[in-house]
Amino acid sequence: MLLAVAKDDIFLKRMKIPIFSGIAFFLFQFLAEFLTAQEHIADVTIRFYDLTLPLISALLVLYRTKALPILGLFFLYSFFCHPLAATLVLSSQLLAALISQVLYYWNTGKRSTVSFGRSKLTPQRIGWLVCCNSLLYVLFHKCLQAHFDPASTTEIFTVQTLINLQWMMNSCITGIPFCYLVLRICHKPSWGLQYLRHVKATVKSGPPTLYLAGWGFLLLVIMYCLISENLNTLLFTDYSLLWLLPVMLWGTVRIGHALVAPLWVIILMLLGNYIDGYISIANTLTDANHLHSLIISSTTIFIFSLTIVGTGVMSARNLKYTQHISRLYRSEPHTGLLNFQALSMDLDKHSAEALCLIRCPELNELEQTYGVEFRFEFVKALSFYITKLLHCSGQIYYSPGHGLIVRLNTLPNIPVFYQSLRDFRFQWKEAILGLNCGVAYTCEKSLIRNLSAAIKQLNINSYISLMHGRPLSLSPTVPGDNIVESGIIRDVLQQAIDRKSLMLMAQPIVSTMLTAQPVMSLRGKVHYHEILIRLKTAEDKLIFPDTFLPLARKGGLLPALDITVIEQTFRFMQTRKDSDPDCHFSINLTPESLNQTDFLDNITTLFKKYNIAPCRIIFEIIESEFIDNDNVSDVLRTLRNAGSKIAIDDFGTGASSYERLRLLNADILKIDGSFIKNIIDDPFSYCAVKSFCEMAKLKNMEIVAEFVENEEIALKLAEMGIDWLQGYHIGKPVPVELAEL
Structure with a gap:
């Protein structure tokens, strides 16, 4: 059946029959009568492809009760202008169409008027509009004929009746969708244009032009063999009917049912009017032989129509599913936009x-x-x-x-x-x-x-x-180097974490007592080292923390990075347990690590695994609002109780530093280098550092000054009471293996 051109779930129940559609119905009916062929065999009329019943049924499908006035006029015209036999035929067709339409609407409801080709409605349409419609027509025609024409045969179960039934079923299964198409185009020409665009798109997306030309040529050859009266050759008999099915099926699947269905209607009209071309009574010995050939051909043609319709519907449904899957593949699911x-x-x-x-x-x-x-x-x-x-x-x-x-x-x-x-x-x-x-x-x-x-x-x-x-x-x-380099850095960082192969650097932090009097023998530690990290690419290019730490933070790798630094440091300390058993290291921790629920367990496990005394490790944390978190405070308290020291790094740059210093329990205060580097020439920096020192002493905290770049700054800091110095003047970062521990 003809395929729906568009989603017409807006049903046509409110459609009114325009005058043009009524005129089109009458004109098409006259054309149908002209095209209908029939034969009289054994006092019985056999009607071949007939579009009258399909046209009436299509009108009822499209307009339902609104079609009754025009059908009434049509009956009156036939009653007064046609002989009794024609009126009986029309009466049978009207009764059959009305009853089958009522049963069809009862079974399908409001969706009954939608375009043909819907796979969900195809069984109902074949059952009620084709089988029931044709069977009722044959029964009513026999009954009316027996009532009004007693001289005619009243026997129902005859070969002629079966031929009429099969040709009528053949007419309905292909003619109703075709008539529906014609009437709907007359009702709404814009829908017809949409249908033509659909046919054009289907053909354009189908096989190449050469294949189409070959298919059309083969179809013309077969039809020429069927309608030409040359029965001396096998090809010019009903044998050629057998070749129609594969040719039409190929066209239905590859070209599209929207084009092949109307073409099949034209072919059936030719087969009905030129039946003598492939089955001639002049070449049969008896009426029985001729009837036998007719019933075989009518059965074959009906099976062909049923197969073509079923294949077309299934092919259209598969195409619809394929297009739907293609749309899903090509679209972003949440917005429906192309992806x-x-x-x-x-x-x-x-x-x-x-x-x-x-x-x-x-x-x-x-x-x-x-x-x-x-x-x-x-x-x-x-x-x-x-x-x-x-x-x-x-x-x-x-x-x-x-x-x-x-x-x-x-x-x-x-x-x-x-x-x-x-x-x-x-x-x-x-x-x-x-x-x-x-x-x-x-x-x-x-x-x-x-x-x-x-x-x-x-x-x-x-x-x-x-x-x-x-x-x-x-x-x-x-240049796209930054983009590419970011990808490379991310890859190098991940591999370094996975393989625990970060490049550890050590920068010394020296006591001011050692700085002021380098020859004096001191009790206790006079220096320790801060662990810094670098990445090294395959080309031995160094990548510094200010480059890879933002990527690590964005990728959620900071906790894993901190644990890797700690483990690599502990592993190095274990290798020096004999030569440097008392070396101390300061390791930076990020707020993201301190907020991890399993961080403390991981640290404890590493202390035990490498047999490192917690008192040899100083953990540096950045002064920020994160250290006010209760969970972070518990972690820091546990580390201090275990023996490690806590240093507040970059002090002076965070918000509410004085208030946080009053409440915070830590061991070491590291003053940010932005204050230290200007301490000689900037009175504000000097006063700020002085105040930091005084408050730290009240808390019994040791003080580390970062960014010590020259001797003058070092001496000034020593005079102010700073405990530890760190910077390039004291010592540059070197690989931890080369550091003087």
């Missing part, structure tokens, strides 16, 4: 004048406030807004990890486009928000073809665009 995979596929098929990336980092924060649904609704709204701005000159794609990507067919006025984006407002519940977006684009074809590299560079430039407040153009000359 990165679709962009890659489209760039392979179509050229692009430019590629533009639009990114809004603020979405991440707003998502935490309003929920994840906010992000998806914002993206959909912005996509719709951009579509209107571009006037169909571009296609929009969405990649959750990057943002909106626009494939531009023509390059718009980018500054105007950027300003329009800044004017966009998104309403979410009661809030109206304007989110600034970064815009980066490129017109370089070579860069667009290398999609992965292009997106990476566009991504980083979109951030720069957001900071500068203007769109940025990207060209192949723009």
Whole structure:
């Protein structure tokens, strides 16, 4: 049956029959009568392909009770203008169509009027509109004929009756969808145009033109053999009927049922009118032989029609599922927009004048406030807004990890486009928000073809665009080393953690007593070392913490990094247990590590594993609001009780430093180098360091001064009562294996 062109779940129950549709019904009925062929065999009329009953049934399917007036007029016309035999035939057809339509509507309900080709309705339509309709017609016709024409035969179970029944079923299964198509096009021509576009798209997406030409030529050859009266050759008999099925099935599957179904109706009309071409009574010995040939051919044709219809419906359903899966594969599930995979596929098929990336980092924060649904609704709204701005000159794609990507067919006025984006407002519940977006684009074809590299560079430039407040153009000359290096650094960092192969550096921290009087013999420790870390690439390039720590923080690797540093330090100390049994080290801990619930257990395990006395380790933590956390305080208290010392690093740079110093229980205070380096020339720095020292002494804390760069600073700090000095003047970081412990 004919396939639905579009989703017409909006049913046609309120449709009124326009005058043009009524006129089309009568004109098509006259044409159907003209095209209908029949034969009289043994005083019985055999009607071949007949579109009258399909036309009446299609009108009832389309308009239901609203079709009754026009059918009444049609009956009156036939009653007064046609002989009794024709009126009996029409009466049988009307009764059969009305009863089968009532049963069909009772079984299917409001969906009964939708376009043909729906797999869910096909069994009901074949059952009620084809089988029941045809059977009722044959029974009513026999009964009416026996009542009004006693001279006619009243026997029902005859070969002629079976032939009529099969041809009528053949007419209904193909003719009702065809008549429905014609009537609906007359009712709404725009729907007809949509149907033609659907046929065109189906044919265009089907086999190559050469295959289509070969199929059409083969079909013409078969039809020529069937309708030509040349029975001296086997090909010009009903033998050629057998070749119709594979040819039509191939067309149904490969070309589409929307085109093949009307074509099959035309073929059936020709087979009905030119039946003498392949079954001629002149070449049969008796009426029985001729009837036998007719019943075989009618059965064959009906089976062909049933197979073609079933194959068409199943093929259409499979095509629909395939298209649905393709849409899912090419679309982002939460927004329905085309995804990165679709962009890659489209760039392979179509050229692009430019590629533009639009990114809004603020979405991440707003998502935490309003929920994840906010992000998806914002993206959909912005996509719709951009579509209107571009006037169909571009296609929009969405990649959750990057943002909106626009494939531009023509390059718009980018500054105007950027300003329009800044004017966009998104309403979410009661809030109206304007989110600034970064815009980066490129017109370089070579860069667009290398999609992965292009997106990476566009991504980083979109951030720069957001900071500068203007769109940025990207060209192949723009270096992408930072992006590539970030990836390399992340990989090197992960491998160093997994293999426990961080490069440990040691920087000495020396007592001011040793600095002032280097020859004096002192009791207790006069120096210890702070552990610093570096990464080394395969090319022996050193990577410093200010480069890889932000990546570690972003990737959630800081806790693992701290544990790795501690374990590598303990392992080194174990190797020096004989030569340097009293060496001390200071190790930095990040707030992320201190907040881990299993951090303390891991530290305790490492102390025991490497047999390291806790008193030999100083843990440095950054002065921040994290150390006010109860869990962090418990961890620090436990470490101090075990024997380790706690140092507050970079003191003076955090908020509320004095208040925190009053409440904090620690052993060592490390003054940030920004105060130390200016202590000679800046009275404020001097007074700040002096006040830090006085308060630390009240708390019985030792003091370490960082960034000691020369002798003058070292002496000044010693005069102020600083306990320990650290900096390049004291000693530069060296690999821990080379440090003088």
